[in-house]
Amino acid sequence: MSGHRIVAITRRLLQGFRRDRRTLALLFVAPIVILGLLGYIMRGSTSAPEVGVANQDSGPLGAIVADGLKSSSHIRATDINAADGDAKLKDGSLVAYIVLPSDFSQQAQAGTVAPEVHLEGSQPGEDAPVIQALQQSMISLASRVSGRSVTFQFQVKYLYGGQNYDTLDYFGAAFVGLVVFFLVFVITIVSFLNERSQGTLERLMASPLRRGEIVVGYMLGFTVLALVQAVEVLVFALAILHIHNQGSVFLIFGMEALMAIAAVNLGIFLSMFARSEFQAVQFIPLVVVPQVLLSGIIFPVSTEPKGLQWLSDVLPLTYAVNGMRDIMVKGADVTWPSLQLDAAVVAGFCILLIAAGTATLRRRLG
Amino acid sequence: MSETYAVTVEDVSKSFGSFKALNGVTLRVRQGEIYGLLGPNGAGKTTLIRLICGLLEAHAGTVTVLGQRMPQVAVLRHIGYMTQQAALYPALSVEENVRFFAAINGAEDGVKQALELVQLYERRGSVVATLSGGLRQRCSLACALVHRPELLLLDEPTVGIDPQLRVQFWDSFRRMAAAGTTMIVSSHVMDEADRCQRLGLIQYGRLLAEGSPADIRTQGGSQNLEEAFLALAGRNES
Numbered sequence: 346m347s348g349h350r351i352v353a354i355t356r357r358l359l360q361g362f363r364r365d366r367r368t369l370a371l372l373f374v375a376p377i378v379i380l381g382l383l384g385y386i387m388r389g390s391t392s393a394p395e396v397g398v399a400n401q402d403s404g405p406l407g408a409i410v411a412d413g414l415k416s417s418s419h420i421r422a423t424d425i426n427a428a429d430g431d432a433k434l435k436d437g438s439l440v441a442y443i444v445l446p447s448d449f450s451q452q453a454q455a456g457t458v459a460p461e462v463h464l465e466g467s468q469p470g471e472d473a474p475v476i477q478a479l480q481q482s483m484i485s486l487a488s489r490v491s492g493r494s495v496t497f498q499f500q501v502k503y504l505y506g507g508q509n510y511d512t513l514d515y516f517g518a519a520f521v522g523l524v525v526f527f528l529v530f531v532i533t534i535v536s537f538l539n540e541r542s543q544g545t546l547e548r549l550m551a552s553p554l555r556r557g558e559i560v561v562g563y564m565l566g567f568t569v570l571a572l573v574q575a576v577e578v579l580v581f582a583l584a585i586l587h588i589h590n591q592g593s594v595f596l597i598f599g600m601e602a603l604m605a606i607a608a609v610n611l612g613i614f615l616s617m618f619a620r621s622e623f624q625a626v627q628f629i630p631l632v633v634v635p636q637v638l639l640s641g642i643i644f645p646v647s648t649e650p651k652g653l654q655w656l657s658d659v660l661p662l663t664y665a666v667n668g669m670r671d672i673m674v675k676g677a678d679v680t681w682p683s684l685q686l687d688a689a690v691v692a693g694f695c696i697l698l699i700a701a702g703t704a705t706l707r708r709r710l711g
Numbered sequence: 712m713s714e715t716y717a718v719t720v721e722d723v724s725k726s727f728g729s730f731k732a733l734n735g736v737t738l739r740v741r742q743g744e745i746y747g748l749l750g751p752n753g754a755g756k757t758t759l760i761r762l763i764c765g766l767l768e769a770h771a772g773t774v775t776v777l778g779q780r781m782p783q784v785a786v787l788r789h790i791g792y793m794t795q796q797a798a799l800y801p802a803l804s805v806e807e808n809v810r811f812f813a814a815i816n817g818a819e820d821g822v823k824q825a826l827e828l829v830q831l832y833e834r835r836g837s838v839v840a841t842l843s844g845g846l847r848q849r850c851s852l853a854c855a856l857v858h859r860p861e862l863l864l865l866d867e868p869t870v871g872i873d874p875q876l877r878v879q880f881w882d883s884f885r886r887m888a889a890a891g892t893t894m895i896v897s898s899h900v901m902d903e904a905d906r907c908q909r910l911g912l913i914q915y916g917r918l919l920a921e922g923s924p925a926d927i928r929t930q931g932g933s934q935n936l937e938e939a940f941l942a943l944a945g946r947n948e949s
Contacts, residue, residue, distance in 0.1 A: 544798030548854070551764040551792040552815050553784060 367620070371627035379634050382653075386638060389650040393418065396475055397425035397433060397442030404450020409489055410460070411445065413482025419474035434465045434504045437683075440647065441465060441475040453486060459498045466503035467674045468515065468645045505675045510589055517588035518673035519642040519666040521597065524578055526604045526662065527633055529571045533612025534625045537563065542621065556706045560699055564609050571605030591676030596684075600672065603691045604665045610698030617705040636662040661694040716775075717742045717862050717893035718763055723772035725758055725916075732758040734916040735772070740895060740909075745888050747907030748897040749940065755916040756897035757795060760864050763895065764792050777861060788816055791860035795867045797847035799839045799854065805846075806835035809853045816858035825857040828883055845872040852880070856887065863887065865896045869903065881906050901937040912940055919943045 362369050400411040414422040422443075425433065430442040444461040452458045462479065464472045479499065487495045501508075506515065540546040549559060579597060582588045590597070615632065619625040638644070639653060640662035646654055657663045668687030671677035677684040718740040725733040733755045740746040748756045761767040762774050765782030774781040777789055799808050809826060813819045826832040829849040839847060848868065856863060865884075869877045881903070888894055888908075896907065904910050905924050912919040912927065920930050920943050931939025 543801070544794050544796045545800060547766060547794055548792060548798045548812070549815070551766055551787060551790065552812070553788040553817075554815050555784070 375630045393421045394440040396420040396422045397439045399427035399444045401447045402449035406450040407445040410482045417478035419478040440471045457496045462501045466506035514589040518669045522669045526608045529608040534616045537616035557703045560702045567609040575601035590673045592672035596672045606695045613702040640666045664690040715742045719775040721773045723769045744908045745894045747910045750913035754913040789861045791855040791863040793855035793865045797851040801840035812854040813857040818858035821857045825853040829853045845876045863894045
């Protein structure tokens with residue numbers, strides 16, 4: 346081993362980076378963006394989930410628990426009518442509601458209380474603060490009931506999902522779409538850069554091809570591949586992994602197809618800003634990771650800090666993930682307005698990217 | 712020879728940042744002739760070819776191709792462009808590459824003839840990634856001429872290929888010119904200059920001299936084209 350020769354290799358490597366400022370910037374900016382986002386999501390959240398409280402207790406103790414819930418920092422509790430609860434869960438205005446039954450005070454005096462906890466249930470992680478708040482208010486209730494201990498038996502009911510759903514069922518719905526989106530994006534951006542670096546794009550530009558023809562041709566080619574991949578992913582997820590699915594397989598496939606088309610066009614568009622495959626690969630953490638963190642796959646959008654929620658609301662993956670969960674966990678069909686909105690936003694994003702990709706594909710090189 | 716011009720370049724300048732790649736170049740290429748753009752590496756030959764096929768836009772001056780001022784997409788179907796590197800799809804076969812470029816130019820019926828012209832018909836099933844540099848250049852030429860363009864722009868087409876193949880290339884060029892195709896061939900190899908009907912000598916983005924090989928020899932005061940070029944380049948520098 347020659348130290349001199351090893352140093353020569355190391356020096357050569359660093360000299361190359363010195364002149365590739367874009368890669369250098371991405372190398373140092375990407376981790377700050379990703380870790381910063383993660384920190385902000387996990388620690389910066391000021392928004393607590395909306396929870397309804399239906400106090401039907403004819404005695405005095407229900408009011409104590411209801412007040413405890415309203416003063417909890419884990420949730421934002423408001424009084425509701427129990428009959429409206431399910432509708433509010435469906436329209437997304439509540440993530441849960443708690444019913445304190447009419448004999449709640451009597452139950453407490455008898456030593457066992459059984460409040461009903463109704464959870465929306467389509468996203469993991471949203472039920473934890475509800476249960477936490479309820480447990481705290483139950484502890485304050487216990488101190489008011491003198492002479493005996495009180496046992497809590499929450500009756501948890503899920504609007505969607507349920508106890509037979511495991512973590513994979515919740516994440517699987519989102520990941521089925523994400524896997525297709527991510528892989529198609531990577532393949533497209535690298536292929537389009539190949540077209541540039543091997544000189545064939547220059548040839549295409551010197552031919553009668555219109556820019557839009559290149560972009561749409563690329564989109565169709567990769568979409569064919571992406572659709573085959575989408576079928577494979579779907580079959581594996583449903584038949585081998587047995588991920589729960591309440592909706593139509595064709596709707597899942599349709600949403601996957603939309604995500605694939607969005608990924609193809611995002612790849613074409615972003616390839617315009619990279620000069621080498623090396624630089625293109627740097628886009629992956631910068632483009633894909635923040636979307637994964639912010640689109641509700643891992644952390645529900647409703648639990649993010651307000652500023653990040655606005656950002657989540659403009660990301661296409663947020664709608665795609667929501668659409669996939671609507672179909673697979675909630676059993677949504679085409680008549681659901683939320684699914685219509687999700688599909689429309691992803692489709693709109695595809696159109697926007699086709700236009701952007703076409704506009705940035707310049708015929709003239711300089 | 713007809714005095715109709717296939718290409719007219721009028722007082723064209725092109726800069727990249729502070730670097731002046733072309734500085735007031737004027738030249739005319741007659742229809743059906745083989746015009747050689749000669750000059751050392753970095754002289755501005757590729758920039759001029761890219762301006763002619765509309766990939767670049769001049770900062771000053773005009774470029775007119777087949778009667779249309781460039782850049783003009785409609786003219787591109789009449790132009791064939793062979794880039795300096797053999798720009799091909801390595802995962803496709805020879806025939807698939809040629810067929811692709813034929814399709815985007817609306818000329819699928821020219822594939823067999825193009826492959827025969829560059830003597831690749833027998834190798835049409837070979838995957839480009841497995842071919843030698845010379846064979847790739849031949850495939851690249853077939854892609855440039857498959858739609859029978861009126862104007863063929865060949866940017867250093869013989870770089871990196873052996874002398875035998877170079878002779879075959881020039882035979883093909885002559886046959887195409889005889890059939891009426893106008894050709895602009897850039898090269899920094901002086902022994903290729905004699906194969907052109909007229910030459911434009913470029914250095915530092917300027918046209919030093921223009922004329923037939925015999926004219927250039929006279930202007931440079933030498934029977935050897937290379938010496939004539941060096942003499943003209945020396946006068947320009949002084």
